[in-house]
Amino acid sequence: MRKICASLVVVIxxxxxxxxxxDPYPAADGGxxxxxxxxxxxxxxxxxxxxxxxDEVTFTGQIYEPPLQYHYLKRPYELxxxxxxxxxxxxxxxxxxxxxxxxxxxxxxxxxxxxLKLKPGIRFQPHPAFALNSHGQxxxxxxxxxxxxxxxxxxxxxxxxxxxxxxYIYQIKRLAHPHLHSPIFGMMADKIVxxxxxxxxxxxxxxxKPASEWLDLDxxxxxxxxxxxxxxxxxxxxxxxxxxxxWLAMPFFAPVPREVDRFFSQPGMAxxxxxxxxxxxxxxxxxxxxxxxxxxxxxxRNPNFHGQTYPCEGESGxxxxxxxxxxxxxxxxxxxxxxxREKEAIPYWNKFxxxxxxxxxxxxxxxxxxxxxxxxxxxxxxxxxxxxxxxxLTSVKSSTFYMGFNMLDPVIGGLSPRATxxxxxxxxxxxxxxxxxxxxxxxxxxxxxxxxxGIFGFEAGEQGIDSTVYDWADGKPKRKSVEVAKKLVxxxxxxxxxxxxxxxxxxxxxxxxxxxxxxxxRLDWLTRQFAKIDVQLVVRSTDFNRFQDKIxxxxxxxxxxxxxxxxxxxxxxxxxxxxxxxxxxxxGENASNYANPEFDRLFLRMKNMDNTPERLAIVRQxxxxxxxxxxxxxxxxxxxxxxxxxxxxxxxPSDVGNNTLKxxxxxxxxxxxxxxxxxSPVLWPLGLGLLLLVLAIIPAIIGxxxxxxxxxxx
Numbered sequence: 147m148r149k150i151c152a153s154l155v156v157v158i159x160x161x162x163x164x165x166x167x168x169d170p171y172p173a174a175d176g177g178x179x180x181x182x183x184x185x186x187x188x189x190x191x192x193x194x195x196x197x198x199x200x201d202e203v204t205f206t207g208q209i210y211e212p213p214l215q216y217h218y219l220k221r222p223y224e225l226x227x228x229x230x231x232x233x234x235x236x237x238x239x240x241x242x243x244x245x246x247x248x249x250x251x252x253x254x255x256x257x258x259x260x261x262l263k264l265k266p267g268i269r270f271q272p273h274p275a276f277a278l279n280s281h282g283q284x285x286x287x288x289x290x291x292x293x294x295x296x297x298x299x300x301x302x303x304x305x306x307x308x309x310x311x312x313x314y315i316y317q318i319k320r321l322a323h324p325h326l327h328s329p330i331f332g333m334m335a336d337k338i339v340x341x342x343x344x345x346x347x348x349x350x351x352x353x354x355k356p357a358s359e360w361l362d363l364d365x366x367x368x369x370x371x372x373x374x375x376x377x378x379x380x381x382x383x384x385x386x387x388x389x390x391x392x393w394l395a396m397p398f399f400a401p402v403p404r405e406v407d408r409f410f411s412q413p414g415m416a417x418x419x420x421x422x423x424x425x426x427x428x429x430x431x432x433x434x435x436x437x438x439x440x441x442x443x444x445x446x447r448n449p450n451f452h453g454q455t456y457p458c459e460g461e462s463g464x465x466x467x468x469x470x471x472x473x474x475x476x477x478x479x480x481x482x483x484x485x486x487r488e489k490e491a492i493p494y495w496n497k498f499x500x501x502x503x504x505x506x507x508x509x510x511x512x513x514x515x516x517x518x519x520x521x522x523x524x525x526x527x528x529x530x531x532x533x534x535x536x537x538x539l540t541s542v543k544s545s546t547f548y549m550g551f552n553m554l555d556p557v558i559g560g561l562s563p564r565a566t567x568x569x570x571x572x573x574x575x576x577x578x579x580x581x582x583x584x585x586x587x588x589x590x591x592x593x594x595x596x597x598x599x600g601i602f603g604f605e606a607g608e609q610g611i612d613s614t615v616y617d618w619a620d621g622k623p624k625r626k627s628v629e630v631a632k633k634l635v636x637x638x639x640x641x642x643x644x645x646x647x648x649x650x651x652x653x654x655x656x657x658x659x660x661x662x663x664x665x666x667x668r669l670d671w672l673t674r675q676f677a678k679i680d681v682q683l684v685v686r687s688t689d690f691n692r693f694q695d696k697i698x699x700x701x702x703x704x705x706x707x708x709x710x711x712x713x714x715x716x717x718x719x720x721x722x723x724x725x726x727x728x729x730x731x732x733x734g735e736n737a738s739n740y741a742n743p744e745f746d747r748l749f750l751r752m753k754n755m756d757n758t759p760e761r762l763a764i765v766r767q768x769x770x771x772x773x774x775x776x777x778x779x780x781x782x783x784x785x786x787x788x789x790x791x792x793x794x795x796x797x798x799p800s801d802v803g804n805n806t807l808k809x810x811x812x813x814x815x816x817x818x819x820x821x822x823x824x825x826s827p828v829l830w831p832l833g834l835g836l837l838l839l840v841l842a843i844i845p846a847i848i849g850x851x852x853x854x855x856x857x858x859x860x
Contacts, residue, residue, distance in 0.1 A: 167827050170502060179481045179812050181794070182503050184488040188439035193423040194397040195320045195328045200710075203397065207804025208445055208483070209271075210400035210428040213262050213314070214391065216803035219460025219469060222600055223714045223802055225391055229268055229309065229401075229429065234260045234394075238386065252754050255386045257339065262394075264377040268309040269450040271433040274298070275409035276305035284405055292414040298425055306450055309429050311379040313401030315371050318381070319363040320402060324349045330398055337390065339370025339382040360411030364404060386754040392713030397804070400428060431478040431808040445483040445807070453477070456796070456809060469798060472811065479796075479811035498789070499534075501821040504812065505790040505797065510587065516789060519588045525787075534824075535792035541799035542591055542599045542783050544711035546719060549576070549656075549779040550738040554700045554730060558654060561742065561775060564638045569776035571634035572654075573615050574626045576675045576779055585668055589787055593780035594623070595769045596709075596719040600801065602757045603716040603765035612780060614773045631679045643680025653682045656704040657696055660687030697737050700730040706781075707737060714802050716765055717753040723777060724749050740777035793817040 171182070189202040197206050215228040225233050236258040238246040246254060270276065279285040295301060318338070321328045322345035335342035347366050355361065370382040383390055393399060406427045410420060426434055431451045436444035458473035472479070488494040491509040498506035508516045517525050517538065527538050551569055553559040558568055578592040594612045597604040604610065608618040616623040639645065640652045654676070658669075669685050676683040688696070696702050712718050721727055725741030727734030748768050755761040772778070790797050793813040800806055 168500070168825055169821065170497075176818055177814050179479060179814060181480050181483040181807070181810060181812060183483065183485055183505060184494050184497075184503055185443070185485045186488060186494075188487065191423050192426045192434070193326070193421075194317065194400045194402065194426070195323065195326045196423065197397060198329045203804045204485075205434060205443065205445065206397045206400075206426060207430075208432040208807045209426045209430045209434060210397045211268075211430045211805075212395050212397060212400045214395040215805055216395060216800065217457065217460075218800070218803060218806065218809050219457050219464050219798060221461050222602065223800075225395060227265075228395070228805075229264055230262045231265055232263075233391065234262050236260050236383070236386075236388075236390075252386050252751075256384075258383040258386055258390070260381045260383065260390065260394075261374070262311075262314070262379055262381070264309060264311065265452070266308075266377060268429050268452045269306050270309065270403065270429050271427060271448045271450055272304040272306055273406065273409075273427050274301035274304050275403070275406040275427065276307055277301075277303040278305055284408070286408075286412055292412060292418075292420075295420070296418060298420070307403075309401060310376050311373050312376075313403045314399065315368070315373060315379055316363055316404050316407070317398075317400060317402040318371055319344060319366065319368055320407070321398065322348055322368075323361065323363070324352050325357045325361075328398070330393075334393075337383050337387055338368075339384060340368050341370060344368050358411065358413070358416050360408055362404075363407075388754060388756060389713060389715050389717055392715060395713075395802075403427070430805065432480075432483065435482075439487070441487055443485045445485075447478060447481050451478070454808070464798075469796060472796060478808035480807065483807055499824075501791060501817060501824050504794045504817075505788060508787045508789060513587045517787070525588060531789065535820075537790050537792065539786075539788045539790060539797060539799055541786050541801070543786050544598050544600050544714060544801040545708060545784055546593055546596055546598050547706070547708040547781040547784065548593065548596075549781060550705050550707055551777055551779075552700055552702050552705070553738050553740045553777055555703050557652075558703055559739075566775060567634040567638040568640070569779075570614050570774075571631040571638065571679055572676070572681070573612075573776050573779045574631040574634070575628060575679045575681075576672070577625065578780075578782055579625065581668075581671070582782055584671065585664065586782070586784070589785040590782040591785065592623075593783055595772060595780060596722065596778070597716055597765075597769075598711070598719075598783040601711065601714050601716055601719065603762060603769075605766075609766075610769075612769075612773045614776065615780075628678050635679050635681065640681075643682070651682055652680070653684055654703050655684045655686050656706075657686050657688065657693060657702040658706060659690050659693050660685075698729060698733075700739060705737065708781075711802060717749075720749055720768060721753070723772065738777045740775070742771060742775055745771045745775075791817070791820070793820070 185201065185204065187201045189197070189205060190199065191197040191202055192206055194206060194210050197203065211229050213228060213230045214225050214233060217224040217226050227233060238248070238250050238255045239257045239259065240246055240254055241256040275284070277285065318341070320326060321331050321334055322341055324345070331341075331345065335345060344366060348361065348363075351366070352361055372380045372382075374380060402422070406422065410422050410425075415421065424437060429448075429450070429452065431448055432445040433448045434443065435446040436442065454477045456472040456475045456477060458470065460469055464470055488497075491511055494503070495506065495509065495512045497503050516528055516531055518528055519525050525538070525540070527536065531538070551558050558565055582588060582590040582592065594610050594616070595604075599606070611618060611623045616625055618624070635641075635643065635652075639647070643652050644650065645652065656672070673683045673685070697705060709719060709722060722735050723738065723740045723745065724734075724736060725743075725746045726732060727736035728739045728741060729735070729737045730739050745768055748764050748771075752761055752764040752768065755764070786799055788799060793816040795811040795813065796809045798806075
């Protein structure tokens with residue numbers, strides 16, 4: 147009896163101090179500046195020549211340092227130096243090699259030359275590839291030695307060295323390596339002088355070699371990239387291509403040292419996942435210290451990071467939001483970032499509410515618990531979230547989702563008034579605002595053109611609306627009425643939805659891959675939108691490969707696509723409608739096969755211009771043409787909703803900046819207090835259970851003692 151009571155006292159005493167009972171993290175990590183978050187999809191590639199997915203750049207963006215980066219706080223997005231001393235200004239040359247003025251006509255420019263100069267003293271993370279033997283040379287292991295090494299921790303000897311121009315040149319050559327299959331090689335081969343020829347040379351050299359055998363790229367020259375000195379290199383670009391600066395902010399152009407490439411090419415390494423695709427090596431603020439993509443991945447502070455500081459300026463509202471409080475302080479703030487894989491949304495959400503994840507997205511299952519949407523469409527946190535001090539971060543993503551018309555189709559394609567009016571009518575009839583409200587939980591804004599917010603040329607207000615679909619009324623866009631759309635259908639030759647010559651009903655087909663939760667509801671809704679203007683919609687579902695084949699051959703009428711910005715420039719969206727990118731004729735990205743000579747002429751002029759008022763005027767002309775021709779039903783730009791706890795500081799959404807982790811900070815004391823408060827054990831059921839147990843035992847004890855007494859008396 148005394149033992150039971152003593153146990154209860156101990157339990158109650160322990161509950162008042164220390165960690166929460168259900169804390170999944172070691173007690174020793176309690177006061178450390180560690181960010182805890184989750185990931186759902188395992189990254190496939192971490193090699194900067196191969197990686198191109200959003201779930202991969204979450205890691206590569208923190209480890210690798212391209213020459214340039216985006217200012218963390220400023221919007222519109224602004225390029226600033228990362229490892230170089232300044233953002234390079236290209237010099238232009240004609241076909242005879244004579245330098246041209248900066249404002250030279252595009253047609254005279256044969257080459258653009260970008261010269262980049264590194265900041266001195268930048269060093270790579272500690273790594274065994276830099277370890278040297280007693281003779282000052284890298285030491286390579288025999289295959290039987292490698293067989294005994296299972297992880298990077300089994301290579302105790304590590305070293306480092308200073309970053310050089312050679313490391314950037316080596317990586318550019320890797321884009322042409324035939325065994326790496328870099329997703330941007332084709333594009334860059336058309337831009338960087340000599341890269342295509344290098345690809346041909348490497349293809350021949352690698353033809354008879356195993357994929358794992360090392361190919362020393364230093365032995366193969368690249369004419370368009372020149373080393374000036376240890377810290378300086380030049381890149382020659384064909385013609386004028388100002389968007390190249392944006393590529394210099396992507397991991398594709400991050401440095402990869404020759405010795406790292408050589409280290410991972412040792413026989414037997416690939417079989418143990420000891421590859422650059424699994425263990426990236428960089429100069430960034432973090433290094434990958436644990437890689438178990440089925441369970442967790444850990445980024446740890448790079449002790450050799452060269453010491454950038456937190457920005458001191460941003461956009462309006464940043465100071466009030468506390469985003470400038472750490473002005474001038476050295477980066478990074480975090481000791482580690484621990485990513486735990488969560489395959490299900492509910493456990494992820496519950497751990498966030500318990501304070502065990504520092505930030506979270508909002509799934510459809512938890513949307514109503516997290517936010518409230520009023521009748522005006524404004525979004526605010528629920529009382530439960532606000533009481534916990536949780537903050538809602540919203541941003542419109544640099545993405546556009548749209549329904550495309552196949553402009554080669556005899557019914558809805560072409561630039562004739564008949565087909566154009568039909569497309570305009572469909573654009574009016576599909577109520578994007580209603581779609582966003584019903585199926586996106588309000589998480590999006592209706593698109594007025596291909597350009598999303600944050601991209602040069604996007605304009606809010608009356609200047610930016612699609613006047614074919616909207617009127618400007620009471621200070622906001624108002625979708626034209628169904629009657630206007632039905633009138634356009636009649637003018638197109640289909641009064642009441644029937645061909646005026648044959649009397650046949652107008653039927654259009656939407657090709658889709660189908661599937662997914664809520665897909666039937668969305669398609670039923672879409673069918674009703676067409677029915678409003680007496681047009682019959684037939685949905686043709688197919689598998690992904692068949693769908694892609696139909697798009698390639700132009701065997702569709704309608705389809706749904708989306709595009710995320712590779713870089714914040716209007717060229718990156720308008721090229722999707724450039725006639726020279728036609729999917730059927732050219733194999734390009736223009737899946738609608740749209741071709742308007744005037745639009746193509748303006749695009750050719752606009753794409754290589756700097757962001758000037760003249761360029762904005764051309765963008766407006768291009769949008770006006772698209773509004774009239776309606777090759778797309780402009781759908782929506784999705785909104786990103788992220789929740790973060792009050793102890794997570796300096797968090798600001800960015801669609802194109804990839805290296806954002808170094809700016810974030812944790813108030814560890816505030817987090818620990820909240821975790822204890824939110825995870826206090828509920829002891830009364832335990833106490834009640836113990837009390838009931840005691841009450842059940844007492845009669846047994848009393849009965850037992852009576853029997854003992856009677857036996858003693860006898």
